[in-house]
Amino acid sequence: MDSFCDLEVDVNGEAVFMVDKKRISSFSGRLSHLFGKSASSGSSFKVIFHDFPGGAETFELVARFCYNNGSIEISPTNLSFLHSAAYFMEMSRSVSGTENLIELTEKSLEEISYWTWSDLLLALKQNQNQNMPEDVKTASVVQKCLDTLVGRLAVASETSPCPSTSSPESFGFRISCDSRSTESLKTSCSRANWWFEDLSVLNQNLVELAVKNMVSRKLDxxxxxxxxxxxxxxxxxxxxxxxxxxxxxxxxxxxxSLDHWSVSFKNLMGLLRILLNLNVSKCTRSRLEGIIGLRMDEATLDSLLVPSPHGMNYLYDVNLVLRLLKSFLGGGLPKVSNDRIIRVSHLLDSYLAEVAPDPCLKPSKFIALATALPDSSRDSYDEMYHAMDMYLEVHTDLTEEETFNICSALNYEKLSAEACVHLSKNAKFPSSSTVQALLSQQTKLKSLLHDANNPKSCSSSPGTGGGARSRKDESSQQIVLYAGKFDVMTENENIRAHLQGMQCRVTELEKVCQKMQTQVAKMMRSKSSNNMNPRSLPRFCS
Incomplete structure (x- = not known):
């Protein structure tokens, strides 16, 4: 059949085609409507397409379809392009009883589920490499390919946990369209993550669609x-x-979108370190920090020692740790178990000791760290006290108000006797701190004295007399230690005299308790010889 070129087609500025206007129009409703009755005339025309799907390469396929009387080979590499182009050109017309291009592409779409793994990847790669416009038709092809691809992963993970049978070979398709050595393929098949490399050829948009599909199919x-x-x-x-x-x-x-415990804490922190060195959005950073903060109790000291941002003179990124702590407590204390809070408090105290020697660390940041967790999270404030001691030793130019604010973070009632002794001799701490430590220790002594005066502090039975004495000896040693500590506080003679009096009282109580234990021992020996009923024994200490 003779034909002549009377139509010039400029496709997206990529190439210009000279085609038979009548032949093309007989298949394309769009061009037929455009030319109208002039489609059969001998006049020459020019058409310019700016957004033709698939560009010049796809238009050439469409032209071949028209010149071959509605015959074309549709493959995974050109299906999405032809499908979009068929709707773009409105190619629902049939010539001489042949199928139109829309019908042919729709039938091919229905057969995607029978494509090989390699064909599916090829189709997806072609879509992303050609930078096709995101229209509904293109999206449908991409979605069908992804559905089939992820569906096979889901079936593989459900039907066989064994790596050897969880590979694509068990479904009769190849592993990848990439050229890789046979040894590499065998190694990939032997792992449960054999598909990682294959899907890594996809761009970010397609990977995101694939992941959403995986989540919806409840993959691990x-x-x-x-x-x-x-x-x-x-x-x-x-x-x-x-x-x-x-x-x-x-x-x-x-x-x-995944379970927050699905990725190891170490990997999350590694990702965060990379993120902090990039110019990513604040929203992205906050979302990742939110996930990490929820698992703060899994952190180690090394993982928290992140260098400060570029341009900052302090050593470590203290603001990052403060944000993580805020996220950890964001759900409210009732939602965080006591064990987890205690682990975080120990970690934070170690972190305080690590950052305290930094001469550039501002007092406000140190105080923020020291007060980030509630008082209930610590049974002892000794570690925080030692961190404060280091901080005050390095930062000698602090004002009296700044020093007072730092020391106010201490709970003196939760300081050990040893820490109080050290504090009483520590000239770096203000006198108000010493007084508070004295008062808290005085309260402890009163409590010990009350226990000593309480008969229940002794053994309730002869068998526990040794334990009671041990506790009394321990209490006495603590009081002696406190008294020794207060001896150095010459400015408070009244408290020292009071402590000495209490020490004498405790000594007297120990003597009384010892006599009572001796009597109990004699009665026990008498019981064993006379077979007395234990219930008839008097209870001196109960």
Missing amino acids: HGMIGRFLLHYQKLKFISAQSDEKCRIIEMVVSNLC
């Missing part, structure tokens, strides 16, 4: 999390700074 969140981290590491090798930001924002966004 731990496996999904490991894939996202693998994708980030692999793409970072050759990515520029801007692209790294987009990649890590996508990864963090999808990690937030």
Whole structure:
């Protein structure tokens, strides 16, 4: 059949085609409506397309379809392009009883579930490499490919936990469209994450769609999390700074959709360290810090020692730790178990000791760290006291008010006797701190004296007399220690005299208790010889 070229088609500025206007119009409703009755005339026309799906390469396929009387080979590499182009050109017309292009592409879409693993990846790669416009038709092809791809992963994970049978070979399709050695393929098949490398060829948009599909199909969140981290590491090798930001924002966004305990704390902190060196959005950083903060009790001291941001003169990023602590307590204390809070308090005290020698650390930041957790989280304030001691030793230029504010974070009632002795001799601490320590120790002594005067403090039975004496000896030793501490406080003679009096009283009580224990022992010996009923024995200490 003779034909001549009377239509010039400029496709997206990529190429210009000279085609038979009548032949093309007979298949394309769009061009037929455009030319009207002039489609059969001998006049020449020119059409310019600015957003033709798939560009010049796809238009050439459409033209071949028209010149071959509605015959074309549809493959995974061109299906999405032809499908979008068919609707773009309104190719629902049939010539000489042949199927139109829309019908052919729709039938091919129904057969996607029979494609090989390699074909599915090829189709997805073609879509992302051609930068096709995001129209409904293109999206439907991409979604079908992803649904099939993820569906096979879901079936593999459900039907066989064994790595050898959880590979794509068990479904009759190849592992990847990439050219890799046979040894590499065998190694990949032997792992449960055999598909990580294959899906890493996809761009960020397609990976995000794939992950959402995996979550909806309830694939293991731990496996999904490991894939996202693998994708980030692999793409970072050759990515520029801007692209790294987009990649890590996508990864963090999808990690937030997973169970917060699906990724190890160490990996999350590693991701955060990378993120802090990039110009990512504040929202992305906050979301990742929120996940990490919820698991603050899993942190180690090394993981928290993150260098300060560029341009800051202090050594470690204290603001980061404060944000993590805020996230940890964000759900409210009733939602955080006591054991977890105690672990975090020990960690924070160690962190305080580590950052205290930093000469650039401001008093306000040190105080913020010291008061970040509630008082109930600590049974002892000894570690915090030693951290304060180091901080005051380095920061000798603090004002009296700043020093007072720092020391006010201490709970003197939870300081050990040893710490109080050290504090009483510590000239770096203000006199008000010494007085508070004295008062708290006086309260403890009164409590000890009350216990000593309480008959229940002794043994309730002969068998426990030794334990009672041990507790009394311990109490006496503590009081002697307190008294020794207060001897150095010459400015408070009244308290020292009072302590000495209480020490004498405790000594007298010890003698009385010892006599009572001797009597109990004699009665026990008498009981064993006379077979007396134990209930008839008097109870001296109960």
